[in-house]
Amino acid sequence: MNDVSxxxxxxxxxxxxxxxxSLLLLLxxxxxxxxxxxxxxxxxxxxQTVTVTSDGCHPQHLEVPAGRRTFTVVNHSSRAIExxxxxxxxxLAERENIAPGLRQTLSADLxxxxxxxxxxxxxTPGGTLEVVASADGPPPxxxxxxxxxxxxxxxxxxxxxxxxxxxxxxxxxxxxxxxNEAMRHAWLAARRSERQLALVLDLLAEQDGDSSADNPLSAxxxxxxxxxxxxxxxxxxxxxxxxxxxxxxxxxxxLKALSIExxxxxxxxxxxxxxxxxxxxxxxxxxxxxxxxxxGLTHGVDSVVRLLTPLLEPRAPDVLQxxxxxxxxxxxxxxxxxxxxxxxxxxxxxxSLALADALTGINPALDMHASATxxxxxxxx
Amino acid sequence: xxxxxxxxxxxxxxxxxxxxxxxxxxxxxSAEQLVTPIAEYKLYVLDNLDQLVDHTRRFxxxxxxxxxxxxxxxxxxxxxxxxxxxxxxxxxxxxDASIDAREDDYEHGVADPDFTGFHRxxxxxxxxxxxxGMAPYAKGLMSDVNDLDSRVRDLTxxxxxxxxxxxxxxxxxxxxxVSGEEDRYSRTDLWDFQANVDGAREIFSLFKPLVAQQHPxxxxxxxxxFGDVEKTLAQYRTTPDDPASxxxxxxxxxxADRHALAGTVTVLxxxxxxxxxxxxxx
Numbered sequence: 001m002n003d004v005s006x007x008x009x010x011x012x013x014x015x016x017x018x019x020x021x022s023l024l025l026l027l028x029x030x031x032x033x034x035x036x037x038x039x040x041x042x043x044x045x046x047x048q049t050v051t052v053t054s055d056g057c058h059p060q061h062l063e064v065p066a067g068r069r070t071f072t073v074v075n076h077s078s079r080a081i082e083x084x085x086x087x088x089x090x091x092l093a094e095r096e097n098i099a100p101g102l103r104q105t106l107s108a109d110l111x112x113x114x115x116x117x118x119x120x121x122x123x124t125p126g127g128t129l130e131v132v133a134s135a136d137g138p139p140p141x142x143x144x145x146x147x148x149x150x151x152x153x154x155x156x157x158x159x160x161x162x163x164x165x166x167x168x169x170x171x172x173x174x175x176x177x178x179x180n181e182a183m184r185h186a187w188l189a190a191r192r193s194e195r196q197l198a199l200v201l202d203l204l205a206e207q208d209g210d211s212s213a214d215n216p217l218s219a220x221x222x223x224x225x226x227x228x229x230x231x232x233x234x235x236x237x238x239x240x241x242x243x244x245x246x247x248x249x250x251x252x253x254x255l256k257a258l259s260i261e262x263x264x265x266x267x268x269x270x271x272x273x274x275x276x277x278x279x280x281x282x283x284x285x286x287x288x289x290x291x292x293x294x295x296g297l298t299h300g301v302d303s304v305v306r307l308l309t310p311l312l313e314p315r316a317p318d319v320l321q322x323x324x325x326x327x328x329x330x331x332x333x334x335x336x337x338x339x340x341x342x343x344x345x346x347x348x349x350x351x352s353l354a355l356a357d358a359l360t361g362i363n364p365a366l367d368m369h370a371s372a373t374x375x376x377x378x379x380x381x
Numbered sequence: 382x383x384x385x386x387x388x389x390x391x392x393x394x395x396x397x398x399x400x401x402x403x404x405x406x407x408x409x410x411s412a413e414q415l416v417t418p419i420a421e422y423k424l425y426v427l428d429n430l431d432q433l434v435d436h437t438r439r440f441x442x443x444x445x446x447x448x449x450x451x452x453x454x455x456x457x458x459x460x461x462x463x464x465x466x467x468x469x470x471x472x473x474x475x476x477d478a479s480i481d482a483r484e485d486d487y488e489h490g491v492a493d494p495d496f497t498g499f500h501r502x503x504x505x506x507x508x509x510x511x512x513x514g515m516a517p518y519a520k521g522l523m524s525d526v527n528d529l530d531s532r533v534r535d536l537t538x539x540x541x542x543x544x545x546x547x548x549x550x551x552x553x554x555x556x557x558x559v560s561g562e563e564d565r566y567s568r569t570d571l572w573d574f575q576a577n578v579d580g581a582r583e584i585f586s587l588f589k590p591l592v593a594q595q596h597p598x599x600x601x602x603x604x605x606x607f608g609d610v611e612k613t614l615a616q617y618r619t620t621p622d623d624p625a626s627x628x629x630x631x632x633x634x635x636x637a638d639r640h641a642l643a644g645t646v647t648v649l650x651x652x653x654x655x656x657x658x659x660x661x662x663x
Contacts (some may be wrong), residue, residue: 079485080556089475096549097556120479123488123495143663144540147412151419152537158424259413307537 004085047105050117050127052098053077054252057119057127066112067136074103077120083117085110085129107192111138111314138314140367146262149307153265156303157200158256164193168248171224172241183237188292192220195296199268199304200258204251207258217251220244225289263370265308266362269301287345294348295334301355302327308362316365323362327354410591410660415540418587421439422543425583426466430530433462437526441519444502447512454644456506457569460499464576465583466533467553470545473532480525483563488526497521498565507566539661547584550577551650559643561631571628574642575614581653582607592659601658606649613638 051058073083075098084094085108092115093108112133116126141149159219163304194201194217202217214222222245227235276297280290305323312320330351333344363369434458442485443452463470471477480498487493491504497518505515557563558574580645585603593600617634620626634642657663 067423084474086474089473091472091474091477097552118474121488122482122486123493141410147415147419147540148537150413150416151423151540154416154420155423155427259416306535310537331556 022315034266047072049074050083051076052081052083052120054120055123056124057117060127061128061130062117062127063108063132066110066131066138067134068107068109069131070105070107072103072105073098075100079120081120082118086116086118086126087113094242109142119141141311145311147290149262149265149311150260153260153304154256157197157258158306160193160197161252161255164190164197164322165248165252168195168241168245172245174242175237180228187221187224187228188289191289192290192296192299194221195293196220196303197255198272198297199265199300201251202272203260203264203268204254204258216247220247229286229289262366263302263363263368266359269304269369270356270359272297273301273359274335275289275354277352277356280345280349291334291345291348294330294352298327298330298334298355301359302331308366311366312362316361319358319365320363323355323358326351326358330355389526394492406414414591415660415662418591419540419543421587421589422584423538425587426533426538426609429462431468432610433466434526434530436462436527437523441523442587444512444519445516449506449510449512452502452512453506453567456499456503456567457564459574460569461572461576464573465580467534467577467580468542468549468584469536469538472536472542473529474536476525476529476532480522480529485562490661498525503564503566507568515562541583542661543655544588544657544660545654546651547581548650550581550584550643551646551653553577555643555646555650559646564631567598568630569628569633570631571614571617571634575628578607578614585653585656588656588660592656593616596659599655603649603652606645608646610642610649 047070048062048063048064049072054077071083071085073095078100080099082094082096082248083104083106085092092110093106095104095106098104109130110131112131115129115131118124119130129277144376167186167190171183171190174182174186193310198215198218201217205215220240223235223240224244225238227237227240276290276294282320305327307318312323330348333347333351336344420483440452440455440459442457470480478495478498480503481500482496482498483500484490484493484496484504487496490496491501497584499522500520501518502515503516505511506511554574554577558570562569562570563573564570585607591599614628615622615624616638618624618626619629
């Protein structure tokens with residue numbers, strides 16, 4: 001505008017050009033603004049858009065890399081829909097009640113595999129979602145995964161405690177009835193329940209600074225064992241069962257609230273099996289009672305393995321395979337009660353040790369380490 | 382220009398402070414603290430499943446034996462236990478469809494051969510006023526409920542599904558219960574409505590101690606809104622305010638109360654949807 005002197009008003013033509021230029025700038029700014037909005041809405045290059053019409057999903061087939069993925073679902077049908085990602089029969093992620101004409105986003109952590117998508121009506125054919133492995137393999141278990149496992153372990157502890165309670169009540173009733181056969185039977189059942197809970201009982205005893213001795217319930221049960229199975233023992237079974245019931249009452253609240261580290265599941269299980277193995281070889285206690293103990297311990301290990309299976313499956317299928325093979329071998333030996341005697345005991349010795357060894361492979365495979373500070377929820381990826 | 386850059390740096394500083402505060406707020410709930418309420422929630426679900434199995438057995442037996450009145454009266458009280466635990470029950474897509482799908486989920490509606498479960502029985506019992514031909518659906522429902530029971534027992538509950546379940550239940554109420562489309566033949570929607578509220582409230586109560594200190598306004602607002610919804614629902618019990626009694630037909634709910642319920646439930650759904658973020662589970 002150098003040619004416009006102070007006396008001269010700007011020519012209408014110049015004014016019009018300036019106006020047009022500023023309008024243009026405004027439009028560019030608006031476009032940039034909209035573009036930036038779009039980028040945030042669609043989650044950058046990770047976003048996939050699926051349009052649902054009355055005849056299904058468009059596209060019908062999607063392929064994404066493993067990891068956290070974002071989907072934008074657009075409802076172009078005439079009714080409210082839900083859109084789900086389904087793994088077999090399990091709903092992994094869903095957005096419900098997307099009204100006609102609207103769009104919704106959802107994010108899900110996806111492991112490699114084949115999934116289906118629901119596309120409107122249940123009778124409308126679903127789409128397929130292929131999740132391909134990324135080069136750097138699956139990430140270590142998330143905080144949410146760990147919380148899930150620990151909560152589930154808490155639930156199984158509480159349910160097993162209820163069972164132990166019932167079995168000890170049955171044992172007490174048999175003792176007051178004075179029926180020897182029923183007493184022994186009930187003792188064996190109660191002891192299996194207690195051994196199934198050995199992991200938490202031991203950890204609680206450790207936290208109370210009492211790691212050397214047996215946990216109180218185990219000690220009480222062993223006192224009772226002497227009274228019930230050894231003919232010449234002078235043990236007051238009534239006093240022993242009363243002490244057992246008192247200790248159970250006393251230990252139940254802290255057991256229900258016991259906080260454990262994820263790495264202790266596999267490690268403590270392995271330790272318990274080794275301890276059984278070593279004691280069995282040195283103490284030479286009656287084989288039937290030792291086998292009964294091992295049956296209880298193996299039940300406990302089984303629930304730990306079930307819990308860790310979903311974490312191991314995508315990350316260390318070989319470790320999982322070894323653990324499962326060792327566990328079923330031991331379970332098969334325990335179930336085979338037709339062959340008692342030294343060769344059967346020998347086999348249980350070998351197989352309990354083999355399972356302990358397989359279990360020690362779990363923590364390194366899941367990147368879980370002993371005595372780490374508890375993970376913080378805020379650090380979830 | 383100077384003013385602009387000053388403003389920009391101020392805003393950046395404010396954003397950083399906010400981010401720092403946010404991180405601190407989220408770190409206040411440790412993973413360890415989440416274990417207890419999630420375990421407690423599973424125990425709640427297992428208790429309700431026991432009841433669901435029990436009630437379904439009585440309901441389906443009545444259908445199979447052709448006792449129409451008894452079957453009609455057991456329909457709503459049985460569904461309660463499913464509706465309370467819906468966030469978990471609906472994780473199994475196949476069973477959710479065979480147990481609780483509505484006719485609108487199928488191309489051929491009521492005539493669709495895949496349409497089974499509670500709402501297929503509802504159509505027979507309340508629309509046709511008959512148990513004729515219902516025995517196979519009753520058998521199927523019983524076996525699906527048993528299947529659900531054993532699958533849920535073996536399921537590790539995903540923490541974000543549990544926490545998100547409170548909002549999901551309220552969204553469900555807002556979307557399908559207030560409109561009265563859920564139980565269109567039996568008109569027993571208020572039973573489901575109350576059960577969804579029970580289920581959401583259970584989740585809220587379990588996680589409340591973890592957020593109460595940092596988000597007192599949220600807790601106060603949600604508590605008040607739950608209270609308002611329950612007060613309105615209680616007026617429609619067959620014996621008003623008696624928590625042990627059932628509910629009148631949804632047709633008897635006034636337009637004013639439907640509007641009020643819709644509003645409160647929508648606010649509850651929005652508020653509860655922030656719970657996951659507060660607990661660091663988004």
